[in-house]
Amino acid sequence: MIYKSVEKIQEKISCIGIGCWNFGGDWDSSAEENSIAIVHAAMDFGINFFDVAPVYGWGVSEQILGKALKQDGRREKVLIASKGGLLWNEAHQTTNNLSRDSLIRECEDSLRRLQTDYIDIYQMHWPDPNVPLEETAEALIRLKEQGKIRYVGLSNFAQEDVDKMMTMVSVDCQQSLYNMLERNTASYHGIPLPYRTEDEVLPNVKKNGQAFLPYSPLFQGLLAGRFLDGQKFSARDIRNENPKLSGEQFEAYAACARQLRTLAEEMGRPLNELALNWLRQKPEVTSIIGGASSYAQLEKNVHCTTWEITDEQMQRIEEIIHPFAHR
Numbered sequence: 001m002i003y004k005s006v007e008k009i010q011e012k013i014s015c016i017g018i019g020c021w022n023f024g025g026d027w028d029s030s031a032e033e034n035s036i037a038i039v040h041a042a043m044d045f046g047i048n049f050f051d052v053a054p055v056y057g058w059g060v061s062e063q064i065l066g067k068a069l070k071q072d073g074r075r076e077k078v079l080i081a082s083k084g085g086l087l088w089n090e091a092h093q094t095t096n097n098l099s100r101d102s103l104i105r106e107c108e109d110s111l112r113r114l115q116t117d118y119i120d121i122y123q124m125h126w127p128d129p130n131v132p133l134e135e136t137a138e139a140l141i142r143l144k145e146q147g148k149i150r151y152v153g154l155s156n157f158a159q160e161d162v163d164k165m166m167t168m169v170s171v172d173c174q175q176s177l178y179n180m181l182e183r184n185t186a187s188y189h190g191i192p193l194p195y196r197t198e199d200e201v202l203p204n205v206k207k208n209g210q211a212f213l214p215y216s217p218l219f220q221g222l223l224a225g226r227f228l229d230g231q232k233f234s235a236r237d238i239r240n241e242n243p244k245l246s247g248e249q250f251e252a253y254a255a256c257a258r259q260l261r262t263l264a265e266e267m268g269r270p271l272n273e274l275a276l277n278w279l280r281q282k283p284e285v286t287s288i289i290g291g292a293s294s295y296a297q298l299e300k301n302v303h304c305t306t307w308e309i310t311d312e313q314m315q316r317i318e319e320i321i322h323p324f325a326h327r
Helices: 032-044 056-077 100-114 133-145 159-166 197-208 219-224 247-267 271-280 295-306 311-324
Strands: 003-006 009-014 016-019 049-051 079-084 086-088 094-096 119-124 149-155 173-177 211-215 288-290
Touching: 009 016, 016 032, 016 295, 032 056, 032 295, 056 079, 056 100, 079 100, 100 119, 100 133, 119 133, 119 173, 133 149, 133 159, 149 159, 149 211, 159 197, 173 197, 197 211, 219 247, 219 271, 247 271, 247 311, 271 288, 271 295, 271 311
Parallel strands: 016 049, 016 288, 049 079, 079 119, 119 149, 149 173, 173 211, 211 288
Antiparallel strands: 003 009, 086 094
C-alpha cells in the first residue's frame, strides 16, 4: 500500500480508501457478512481509511462499519471519516441541517452506530444556506473540545465558504466529486455543485495543506467498465437517480469511457486501474474513496498501487478526456 501525508493530519493515510455507501443496501449488492469481510480484507491490504455517512443506508452503513471494526481491536488501526448535516424522514426524503444542536445530536448518533468514542474526520456533508457558518463552526469546536471528533472536513462546499470557515475552525480535509470524466462538473445526481474541483478545490487544498478525498472515482462504476455493454441497474439501485447514467448524457460519457477502455487494454491494464491511477498520481489527491462489493473488486482497486502511468500515457489520456474538462 502507498500512504500519503498532508500538513493538517497527523497520520499517514492509505491512498486507496473504502467508501461504505454500498454497505447500507442502496446499491445492487450488499450483505452484512460480505461487507464486514471486505472491511477486514481491506485492512489486510493496508487500507486504513474508511468513509461513511449516516444517510448511507439510513444508518445501516455506519452500523456495519462499526461492527466490522469492533472485532479484534481494529478500530484503533484505522481512520473513520463520517459526516453530519444531512437528515432524513420516514419517507427517506433528505434535508440539509448544519445547525449547532442538530450536528451535536447527529454526532452522538454516529458514535453510537459506529460503536466508538470518537470520529477521526467529521465532514459536513453538504452546505446549508439556512444556517450561518459561525453556528456550524461553534458546534464543531465544541465536539473537538469534547474529544468526539479529531479533524474537520467539508464536503461539496464553495471555496469562499471553506476559506471563511477556516477563520473560525481548522478545516483539515475536503471532499469533492472528481474523476476522469467529472473534473469540473456542475452537478451530482442532479444537485448543483458550488465548486469546480480541478480549477478551484485542488489548488486550495494544496495551498492549505488539507487532505483531499475524491468521491465517485469510478463514476459509480462507469469507469470500471460496467454499463458499457448493456448492463442495467436493478429497480432499487440508487444510481437510477443519476441523470448522467441514462439517456443522451450517458451515451456521451460511455463513448469516452470506451475509448479509455481501449487505451487501457493497449496498456495491458483494466479500466478501473487506469482511472484510479490517474487520480492517485495527482499530488493533491490523498485517499481515493472507492467502493467494493466483493473481494475481487477490492483486489483490483488495490492493484493500481503496483504500477505507474507514464507521461506519454498521461498525454494520451488527456487527449481522450479533454472534452469533459469543464462538462
